[in-house]
Amino acid sequence: MNADFTAEELEFQKEVRQFLEAEFPKDIKHKVDNGIRLEKDDYVRWQKILYKKGWVAPNWPVEYGGTGWNPTQKYIFAMEMGLYGAMEPVAFGMKMVAPVIYSFGNEEQKKRFLPDILASNVWWCQGYSEPNAGSDLASLKTTAVRDGDHYVVNGTKTWTTLGQHADWIFCLVRTDSTVKKQEGISFLLIDMKTPGIKVSPIVLLDGEPEVNEVHFDNVRVPAENLIGEENKGWTYAKVLLTHERTNIAQVPNSKLKLRKLHNLAANTPDGNGGTLLDDPMFARKLAEVDIQVLALEYAELRTLAAVSVGKAPGPESSILKIVGTEATQFIDELYMEVAAYHCMPHVPEQFTEGFEGERVAKGTLASSANVYFNNRKKSIYGGSNEVQKNIISKAVLGL
Amino acid sequence: MDFSYSDEQQMLQDSVQKFVMSQYDFDTRRKYLESEKGFSDEAWNLFAELGWLTVPFKEEDGGFGGSAVDLMVVMEEFGKGMVVEPFIPTGVISGGLITDLGSAEQKEALIGAIMEGSLQLATAYAEADSRYNLAAVATTATKNGDDYVLNGTKIQVLNGPAADKLLVVARTSGGQFDRDGISVFIVDAAATGISKREYTNVDGHRAAEIHLKDVKVAASELLGAEGAALPALEAAIDRATLAVGAEAVGAMDSLLKKTVEYAKTRKQFGVAIGTFQALQHRMSEMFIECQLARSIVIMAAMKLDSSATVQEKAKAVSAAKSRVGRAIRKVGQEAVQIHGGIAVTDELDVGHYFKRVTTIEHLFGNTDFHTLRYARL
Numbered sequence: 001m002n003a004d005f006t007a008e009e010l011e012f013q014k015e016v017r018q019f020l021e022a023e024f025p026k027d028i029k030h031k032v033d034n035g036i037r038l039e040k041d042d043y044v045r046w047q048k049i050l051y052k053k054g055w056v057a058p059n060w061p062v063e064y065g066g067t068g069w070n071p072t073q074k075y076i077f078a079m080e081m082g083l084y085g086a087m088e089p090v091a092f093g094m095k096m097v098a099p100v101i102y103s104f105g106n107e108e109q110k111k112r113f114l115p116d117i118l119a120s121n122v123w124w125c126q127g128y129s130e131p132n133a134g135s136d137l138a139s140l141k142t143t144a145v146r147d148g149d150h151y152v153v154n155g156t157k158t159w160t161t162l163g164q165h166a167d168w169i170f171c172l173v174r175t176d177s178t179v180k181k182q183e184g185i186s187f188l189l190i191d192m193k194t195p196g197i198k199v200s201p202i203v204l205l206d207g208e209p210e211v212n213e214v215h216f217d218n219v220r221v222p223a224e225n226l227i228g229e230e231n232k233g234w235t236y237a238k239v240l241l242t243h244e245r246t247n248i249a250q251v252p253n254s255k256l257k258l259r260k261l262h263n264l265a266a267n268t269p270d271g272n273g274g275t276l277l278d279d280p281m282f283a284r285k286l287a288e289v290d291i292q293v294l295a296l297e298y299a300e301l302r303t304l305a306a307v308s309v310g311k312a313p314g315p316e317s318s319i320l321k322i323v324g325t326e327a328t329q330f331i332d333e334l335y336m337e338v339a340a341y342h343c344m345p346h347v348p349e350q351f352t353e354g355f356e357g358e359r360v361a362k363g364t365l366a367s368s369a370n371v372y373f374n375n376r377k378k379s380i381y382g383g384s385n386e387v388q389k390n391i392i393s394k395a396v397l398g399l
Numbered sequence: 400m401d402f403s404y405s406d407e408q409q410m411l412q413d414s415v416q417k418f419v420m421s422q423y424d425f426d427t428r429r430k431y432l433e434s435e436k437g438f439s440d441e442a443w444n445l446f447a448e449l450g451w452l453t454v455p456f457k458e459e460d461g462g463f464g465g466s467a468v469d470l471m472v473v474m475e476e477f478g479k480g481m482v483v484e485p486f487i488p489t490g491v492i493s494g495g496l497i498t499d500l501g502s503a504e505q506k507e508a509l510i511g512a513i514m515e516g517s518l519q520l521a522t523a524y525a526e527a528d529s530r531y532n533l534a535a536v537a538t539t540a541t542k543n544g545d546d547y548v549l550n551g552t553k554i555q556v557l558n559g560p561a562a563d564k565l566l567v568v569a570r571t572s573g574g575q576f577d578r579d580g581i582s583v584f585i586v587d588a589a590a591t592g593i594s595k596r597e598y599t600n601v602d603g604h605r606a607a608e609i610h611l612k613d614v615k616v617a618a619s620e621l622l623g624a625e626g627a628a629l630p631a632l633e634a635a636i637d638r639a640t641l642a643v644g645a646e647a648v649g650a651m652d653s654l655l656k657k658t659v660e661y662a663k664t665r666k667q668f669g670v671a672i673g674t675f676q677a678l679q680h681r682m683s684e685m686f687i688e689c690q691l692a693r694s695i696v697i698m699a700a701m702k703l704d705s706s707a708t709v710q711e712k713a714k715a716v717s718a719a720k721s722r723v724g725r726a727i728r729k730v731g732q733e734a735v736q737i738h739g740g741i742a743v744t745d746e747l748d749v750g751h752y753f754k755r756v757t758t759i760e761h762l763f764g765n766t767d768f769h770t771l772r773y774a775r776l
């Protein structure tokens with residue numbers, strides 16, 4: 001057993017740190033550090049810098065633009081990015097649709113779509129869920145009916161994260177309703193500018209229109225946008241789900257949040273002349289979640305090590321999703337506790353670019369309640385934590 | 400032993416319940432929140448007409464009686480509808496301070512107006528660094544001839560935007576954390592030297608950060624004896640704590656009811672999600688939490704109405720707030736989780752109940768604060 005980095009790995013870590021220091025745009029860093037809302041352009045700009053460096057898609061095969069790193073290097077890179085506060089590339093293109101395209105798409109599709117994803121020229125969104133197909137995704141009803149060399153798509157997708165920015169959407173659609181529900185689903189790429197598509201925003205608890213409903217009314221999609229075989233979409237989506245579990249535990253992110261939290265607590269008066277960090281009740285909770293994240297980190301490292309010797313990440317990765325999201329949510333609770341009265345004001349404009357006045361309530365703490373509300377989504381999406389526990393019960397424990 | 404309401408309390412509950420059910424639906428509430436003031440004058444006037452604004456006050460001051468159980472009855476029903484009118488800042492906190500500290504003339508001038516619905520008040524006590532310690536007061540009041548001059552900044556002043564008058568907690572002597580030397584002043588909200596930064600809280604309630612710069616207040620506007628206001632402030636905040644505890648009990652009941660209903664109707668995998676035992680047990684746990692929260696709030700209300708010592712009363716309130724706070728986390732989070740994605744949208748009422756109860760958890764001392772206060776009292 002050995003969890004130490006080699007000399008080369010340490011060298012690599014240094015290189016990543018220097019790169020972030022030099023290349024992560026200062027204005028974006030300022031926003032991240034001060035809880036100012038990031039715009040589409042911030043993501044795109046940063047991703048293009050990563051692209052130029054050749055580091056934007058560590059998990060892709062080298063032939064399509066991956067880095068060829070070993071799992072330890074990928075781990076180091078993700079950790080350093082997270083600890084520095086640099087955003088991971090938006091997942092929908094880079095981590096969700098691209099692997100499906102390079103694994104199951106034809107040569108024409110790979111050439112057509114992958115370079116633009118890699119270069120962040122095109123923003124993708126995910127069109128899986130529907131109003132009545134949430135946890136039971138396979139019951140989805142949006143139809144795609146073949147008409148000559150087109151599919152005609154009708155139905156409603158929902159919860160489409162950042163669909164308002166998207167140029168393209170990848171959808172699971174029903175192409176056969178006479179068979180078992182999983183067997184009549186296809187994977188279709190759709191240009192958001194196609195006539196008949198309507199995007200309506202859904203406002204979440206923090207007041208932000210983060211997700212959307214996407215309506216398809218007789219949308220004609222060229223048949224060449226079908227990935228792989230008709231009615232095999234469910235298989236493709238599932239393969240993707242088990243393989244794309246990298247950084248699902250969000251350890252770097254949690255570590256950064258904990259580091260900041262520790263600092264905040266050390267600088268937050270307890271109202272009796274000391275600081276909140278002196279309060280043993282608070283200090284205990286902070287230590288407990290710190291320990292939880294440490295255990296999670298090693299659980300993740302063990303999963304990565306198994307993958308590096310050729311094993312596919314198994315249903316154990318459900319652990320990472322459950323514990324990772326719960327840790328994030330618990331950390332959010334502690335931020336509110338540090339904030340006390342300062343978590344209450346809802347003043348979104350002070351977290352937008354260009355706001356120059358003095359903020360109501362202290363620093364980033366003023367958004368802590370909204371962050372808490374918003375992050376309740378984490379145990380709901382990406383396969384709810386209940387569904388993950390069902391997976392463990394069945395696939396791991398054999399119940 | 401008798402846990403039943405008196406006839407009067409039963410009538411009070413019926414009338415508030417009827418109002419909330421028939422006149423305070425989610426869309427109406429949203430309309431009120433979106434209005435300039437953030438609440439409804441019409442509703443407020445109705446509260447006055449129906450006598451609910453007299454509930455916090457003693458009979459000798461012209462009120463309904465001022466019992467904590469009465470207050471609990473009203474607040475629980477308000478909680479079910481997430482009523483946003485400033486009953487607590489005006490009636491319970493400010494009204495409580497005036498009742499405890501006011502001279503005959505001050506009471507005469509203020510209590511009647513509150514009960515009639517014509518006077519809005521806000522008590523400015525919290526400060527940026529005070530956390531939940533009511534004795535941590537850095538705002539100063541310096542005697543200058545017949546006046547006091549107030550300087551400092553108050554945060555999270557509930558109903559600050561609409562208040563006609565502010566009750567400002569300031570230090571007339573002593574160091575920042577001393578229990579002695581704290582005074583309360585009645586200050587006109589439009590007085591020279593007051594500037595307000597108004598905002599909406601995450602639960603929709605309006606509040607303000609209030610800056611006082613050389614604000615001149617006549618000595619006659621001192622509420623109670625100079626430097627001796629802390630016990631009354633603690634008692635008023637304790638009553639408000641009980642009030643929001645009862646409100647949370649009502650709101651959590653709504654959350655549970657809505658969650659159970661939803662679980663019976665939402666279908667996934669061809670069945671209602673309420674058939675999954677994983678969810679059933681969690682709804683059972685929500686029910687248990689609701690029952691324990693209700694029980695401990697009743698305990699605290701009865702204690703406040705008893706002849707117990709000041710310390711015993713405070714301890715009972717802290718017990719209630721601590722336990723209700725734990726229930727809030729559990730019930731709030733489970734209600735959202737069991738609803739799934741729909742509950743994190745602004746469109747559904749569930750998320751708004753969740754926001755309100757979460758705010759209550761952090762109002763007037765969070766769970767840790769009250770747990771420790773309970774241990775030390």
Ligand SMILES: Cc1cc2nc3c(=O)[nH]c(=O)nc-3n(C[C@H](O)[C@H](O)[C@H](O)COP(=O)(O)OP(=O)(O)OC[C@H]3O[C@@H](n4cnc5c(N)ncnc54)[C@H](O)[C@@H]3O)c2cc1C
Pocket residue numbers: 125126127128129131133134135136158159160161162211377380381382383384385386387390665667668672675677678736737738739740741743
């Ligand atoms: C903020 C946000 C962003 C999202 N972004 C996207 C996106 O970009 N693209 C996309 O396609 N989708 C997205 N989703 C959708 C997300 O994947 C779904 O919300 C999720 O699948 C759950 O579905 P549901 O919300 O309909 O809840 P439901 O499936 O109705 O579940 C309700 C409750 O029942 C529980 N439950 C369901 N089945 C079982 C069972 N068998 N056993 C025990 N408990 C069960 C659930 O865990 C949950 O607690 C997003 C959701 C949110 C909230």
Ligand SMILES: Cc1cc2nc3c(=O)[nH]c(=O)nc-3n(C[C@H](O)[C@H](O)[C@H](O)COP(=O)(O)OP(=O)(O)OC[C@H]3O[C@@H](n4cnc5c(N)ncnc54)[C@H](O)[C@@H]3O)c2cc1C
Pocket residue numbers: none
């Ligand atoms: C110290 C002790 C003293 C006792 N004294 C007496 C006595 O004086 N007289 C007497 O008659 N009996 C007595 N009992 C027996 C006791 O009532 C049984 O142990 C009890 O009914 C549970 O049965 P079991 O142990 O066979 O467990 P099981 O019924 O086999 O249960 C095993 C587990 O499955 C769970 N489970 C079962 N059904 C469900 C379900 N539908 N949904 C979810 N979970 C479920 C249980 O909660 C438990 O966790 C005693 C038991 C103990 C341990």
